Amino acid sequence: MLFMTRLEEALASLRRPDMRDLKETLSAVGCTPRQAEPHVAQPDRLPYGRTVLFRNTEVEAILVHLPARTGTFIHDHGDSLGCAIVVEGELINTVFRTDGRGDAIYASEERVRSGQCLSAPAGLIHRMRNPGAGRTVSLHLYAPPLTGTKTYAEADEYVLDYVI
Numbered sequence: 706m707l708f709m710t711r712l713e714e715a716l717a718s719l720r721r722p723d724m725r726d727l728k729e730t731l732s733a734v735g736c737t738p739r740q741a742e743p744h745v746a747q748p749d750r751l752p753y754g755r756t757v758l759f760r761n762t763e764v765e766a767i768l769v770h771l772p773a774r775t776g777t778f779i780h781d782h783g784d785s786l787g788c789a790i791v792v793e794g795e796l797i798n799t800v801f802r803t804d805g806r807g808d809a810i811y812a813s814e815e816r817v818r819s820g821q822c823l824s825a826p827a828g829l830i831h832r833m834r835n836p837g838a839g840r841t842v843s844l845h846l847y848a849p850p851l852t853g854t855k856t857y858a859e860a861d862e863y864v865l866d867y868v869i
């Protein structure tokens with residue numbers, strides 16, 4: 706079956722999916738670099754390309770293209786939870802927490818390679834970046850569809866109690 710048909714059929718049957726449902730759907734659908742290729746968008750207003758492959762009231766699927774050495778803004782996903790699989794290349798997923806002023810403070814980092822998944826539980830603040838010389842393509846599912854996402858500034862690394 707064609708990739709897009711498989712994706713649409715799998716997603717259309719989901720009702721209020723949780724993280725496990727999303728991950729099972731991602732692995733059941735699968736996506737090879739060749740299947741992703743016709744849908745890979747070049748960056749336009751954002752530093753990366755994004756293509757909405759499917760969207761209904763329950764779930765949204767987005768193909769993300771991070772060109773070499775680019776990254777997303779630090780962001781959350783509003784009230785949505787999400788997961789993603791790296792289809793081509795690899796990415797660094799950096800997780801942040803917020804300080805008292807709502808700025809983002811580094812919490813942890815993981816490298817996600819081709820074929821591996823990353824989870825974005827509701828409330829997660831993160832940034833994905835492609836550290837490599839080739840492109841990175843990843844397939845993301847969000848439930849419910851993305852709305853009200855926020856971006857964050859990175860807090861100064863050193864907060865001083867005294868300036869003199």
Ligand SMILES: [Fe+2]
Nearest residue numbers: 780782825831
């Ligand atoms: Fe994200």
